[in-house]
Amino acid sequence: MKNYDTxxxxxxxxxxNRKGVIWTSVLVIIIIIGAIAYIDQVxxxxxxxxxxxxxxxxxxxxxxxxxxxxxxxxxxxxxxxxLTKNEWRTPLVRIAEIITLASITMAGITIMLDMARPxxxxxxxxxxxxxxxxxxxxxxxPTFLVxxxxxxxFPLLPxxxxxKDYFKKTKPGLSKMYGKLxxxxxxxxxxxxLQAKSIKIIAILLIPVGxxxxxxxxxxxxTTYRIGWDSTNMGGYFISGAMVAGVGALxxxxxxxxxxxxxxNYITELHFDKLGKLLALACLIYLYFNMNxxxxxxxxxxxxxxxxxxxxxxxxxxxxxxLVTVVGLIIPAIAMFFKKGRKPNPMFIFGLIVVIGSWxxxxxxxTPTLLHPFLPIEGVPESWRHYFPSLHEWLITVATLAxxxxxxxxxxxxxxxxxxxRTAEEKKLSKNDLKEVSx
Amino acid sequence: xxxxSNNSRRKFLDKGLKLGLVAxxxxxxxxxxxxxxxxKSTEASGETxxxxxxxxxxVQVDSSAVVEIEHAEDHDTKxxxxxxxxxxxxxxxxxxxxxxxxxxxxxxxxxxxxxxxDNAWLKVYKMQESKDTAPYWMPTTCQHCDQPACVTVxxxxxxxxxxxxxxxxxxxxxxxxxxxxxxxxYSARIFNWSEPDQGEITLNLDMLNHTPSPEHGGAPxxxxxxxxxxxxxxxxKEGELPHCVTACPNGVFYFGDKYEDTVTNGDETLRxxxxxxxxxxxxxxxxxxxxxxxxxxxxxxxxxxxxxxxxNYTEFQSVEKPGES
Numbered sequence: 001m002k003n004y005d006t007x008x009x010x011x012x013x014x015x016x017n018r019k020g021v022i023w024t025s026v027l028v029i030i031i032i033i034g035a036i037a038y039i040d041q042v043x044x045x046x047x048x049x050x051x052x053x054x055x056x057x058x059x060x061x062x063x064x065x066x067x068x069x070x071x072x073x074x075x076x077x078x079x080x081x082x083l084t085k086n087e088w089r090t091p092l093v094r095i096a097e098i099i100t101l102a103s104i105t106m107a108g109i110t111i112m113l114d115m116a117r118p119x120x121x122x123x124x125x126x127x128x129x130x131x132x133x134x135x136x137x138x139x140x141x142p143t144f145l146v147x148x149x150x151x152x153x154f155p156l157l158p159x160x161x162x163x164k165d166y167f168k169k170t171k172p173g174l175s176k177m178y179g180k181l182x183x184x185x186x187x188x189x190x191x192x193x194l195q196a197k198s199i200k201i202i203a204i205l206l207i208p209v210g211x212x213x214x215x216x217x218x219x220x221x222x223t224t225y226r227i228g229w230d231s232t233n234m235g236g237y238f239i240s241g242a243m244v245a246g247v248g249a250l251x252x253x254x255x256x257x258x259x260x261x262x263x264x265n266y267i268t269e270l271h272f273d274k275l276g277k278l279l280a281l282a283c284l285i286y287l288y289f290n291m292n293x294x295x296x297x298x299x300x301x302x303x304x305x306x307x308x309x310x311x312x313x314x315x316x317x318x319x320x321x322x323l324v325t326v327v328g329l330i331i332p333a334i335a336m337f338f339k340k341g342r343k344p345n346p347m348f349i350f351g352l353i354v355v356i357g358s359w360x361x362x363x364x365x366x367t368p369t370l371l372h373p374f375l376p377i378e379g380v381p382e383s384w385r386h387y388f389p390s391l392h393e394w395l396i397t398v399a400t401l402a403x404x405x406x407x408x409x410x411x412x413x414x415x416x417x418x419x420x421x422r423t424a425e426e427k428k429l430s431k432n433d434l435k436e437v438s439x
Numbered sequence: 440x441x442x443x444s445n446n447s448r449r450k451f452l453d454k455g456l457k458l459g460l461v462a463x464x465x466x467x468x469x470x471x472x473x474x475x476x477x478x479k480s481t482e483a484s485g486e487t488x489x490x491x492x493x494x495x496x497x498v499q500v501d502s503s504a505v506v507e508i509e510h511a512e513d514h515d516t517k518x519x520x521x522x523x524x525x526x527x528x529x530x531x532x533x534x535x536x537x538x539x540x541x542x543x544x545x546x547x548x549x550x551x552x553x554x555x556x557d558n559a560w561l562k563v564y565k566m567q568e569s570k571d572t573a574p575y576w577m578p579t580t581c582q583h584c585d586q587p588a589c590v591t592v593x594x595x596x597x598x599x600x601x602x603x604x605x606x607x608x609x610x611x612x613x614x615x616x617x618x619x620x621x622x623x624x625y626s627a628r629i630f631n632w633s634e635p636d637q638g639e640i641t642l643n644l645d646m647l648n649h650t651p652s653p654e655h656g657g658a659p660x661x662x663x664x665x666x667x668x669x670x671x672x673x674x675x676k677e678g679e680l681p682h683c684v685t686a687c688p689n690g691v692f693y694f695g696d697k698y699e700d701t702v703t704n705g706d707e708t709l710r711x712x713x714x715x716x717x718x719x720x721x722x723x724x725x726x727x728x729x730x731x732x733x734x735x736x737x738x739x740x741x742x743x744x745x746x747x748x749x750x751n752y753t754e755f756q757s758v759e760k761p762g763e764s
Contacts, residue, residue: 116615
């Protein structure tokens with residue numbers, strides 16, 4: 001990458017190779033299977049799930065919370081690192097923006113999968129009541145979606161103009177699309193000033209909106225009387241958990257893209273080192289909120305609370321609870337304290353563990369609470385006292401995860417994952433170079 | 440400049456006022472005109488008919504003046520379903536000292552609301568606060584809270600609170616998010632996970648020209664929406680008591696109006712205030728601040744033993760399936 005040409009060649013989108021085609025096809029097949037399962041769910045009703053009157057929410061909701069959580073990565077990596085002037089973020093921001101957009105899109109879709117009457121979706125607008133936390137979600141999710149889209153799009157503009165020229169001869173069709181999308185970007189001072197200002201506003205806006213999104217998500221639960229949900233700790237607990245899930249997802253995706261696209265020169269070990277420290281910080285903050293949520297209540301538990309906590313500490317959910325807490329949180333945090341732990345390969349493993357742990361963590365937050373209502377569970381079939389997702393629920397949920405990965409894959413396929421123009425500027429490749437190529 | 444704008448505003452107001460006046464007059468004129476056009480011919484037809492007035496005298500009326508009007512079924516009790524019956528506040532009192540877990544309330548409720556799922560709306564719980572305290576039977580209905588958590592969280596106003604105290608559900612509006620079920624601390628809400636298997640009931644309702652109403656839950660139940668005890672306003676409207684009250688052989692349930700300070704179980708009618716005072720009435724989970732409309736009288740001086748009720752107790756069933764019993 002001594003000169004601009006190599007840079008462009010390295011960073012411009014590339015066609016799928018064989019592995020890429022297989023990967024994408026597998027994702028599409030999983031999504032189609034999930035879609036069939038969903039159609040069947042609409043036809044038969046949610047009787048096809050294992051949710052019942054007590055376990056009235058299941059993995060659709062925990063999966064939704066997971067998607068909302070991972071979407072927080074944009075606010076953390078892009079906005080906060082930007083405000084704190086952490087220059088190392090450059091090759092990571094676009095990947096973070098892509099994860100954010102994919103996650104929030106899927107969060108919006110996933111919450112609709114849980115609606116038993118999707119045909120009445122418009123009622124949410126026609127009869128909207130502002131006092132319901134669901135209405136807050138209806139407002140904040142599209143807002144966050146638009147902001148995170150713009151945060152991905154605006155910084156892309158110069159790169160799109162570059163790609164338009166780059167593909168002019170080889171792929172005229174693609175070049176035309178980039179040209180249209182680049183909104184006549186010429187790189188004039190006026191445009192640059194406007195773009196810089198817009199990005200700044202959006203990046204700053206993303207922090208409060210992101211915090212509100214996570215908090216509203218927490219309030220879905222803490223606005224009820226349920227033991228385990230009715231907690232003033234929930235807002236911070238969800239925000240810190242979102243940071244863990246988001247950074248974990250970022251590490252995993254960055255590792256894969258770096259490997260597949262051979263971007264070792266751009267995403268270096270330094271970046272993994274920094275991301276590792278960020279993950280350690282996120283895990284520690286989350287542990288602090290976990291202590292507030294589980295450990296401190298166990299000193300003076302009410303009767304209901306002690307039943308709830310016992311189920312988690314030693315009861316039927318103990319295995320899962322300790323797995324997500326120790327393996328999914330404490331061990332990765334400790335590993336990140338060591339320089340060896342912050343090398344790309346171990347980081348990928350820990351990132352993956354953190355993401356899987358984050359997913360099951362949401363299951364642990366939602367399901368046990370519902371199975372301990374205030375009045376005893378009586379007069380219903382024995383099976384209603386437990387909950388484990390049905391085949392339909394798994395197929396649909398896995399399909400949503402596949403859809404998130406497909407969105408990420410397609411965005412990575414067609415747009416440069418590392419900002420070309422910014423990297424060029426930072427590497428001080430001269431403007432002449434730039435002009436030479438574009439002319 | 441300022442003068443000018445003031446001036447133009449005055450002009451605008453002046454013109455607007457005039458225009459409004461003209462429009463209003465025009466509107467009145469138009470409505471008069473259309474009412475004339477719509478009216479049936481007012482010319483006397485020459486034929487007369489004899490009619491009896493409400494006082495009993497016979498009068499002759501031109502036949503053109505006789506117009507058929509729609510018969511009002513309940514013009515004295517017309518009220519907005521979402522507002523509720525005017526000047527009423529329904530309450531229930533459950534006397535735990537009398538409950539023997541006979542479960543007649545439950546089967547009557549299941550029958551009246553065509554409940555065919557796996558979870559009854561009215562439950563009789565086997566309660567025991569701690570190892571050393573006495574066990575007792577506790578029937579629960581929807582508590583019709585005055586601070587209903589379910590209504591607060593509903594995003595579409597499908598479940599609503601009426602002035603007469605009832606919390607009802609509009610099954611035509613419910614989106615099936617189940618947030619109300621998560622919010623209710625009394626586990627009073629039931630979900631239609633699949634198309635309710637109410638069989639011929641829905642057909643019969645069609646034949647009876649029954650219009651579904653939040654005032655009669657379960658008639659019919661709607662797939663993907665929430666159901667619960669509605670305090671039977673469809674019975675109360677007819678001057679009858681809710682099904683559970685009349686079905687109970689032991690007079691456990693008292694239903695009434697808080698404003699009238701009376702409750703009745705069908706056999707005896709009592710002063711609500713005095714009853715609660717004499718028997719130390721309380722409400723479930725008072726500490727939550729939900730302000731329920733259902734009061735409980737503690738299970739003291741019981742005429743029966745707790746064990747008698749065990750005979751009927753089914754831990755895993757609350758709705759009898761057809762073919763059983």
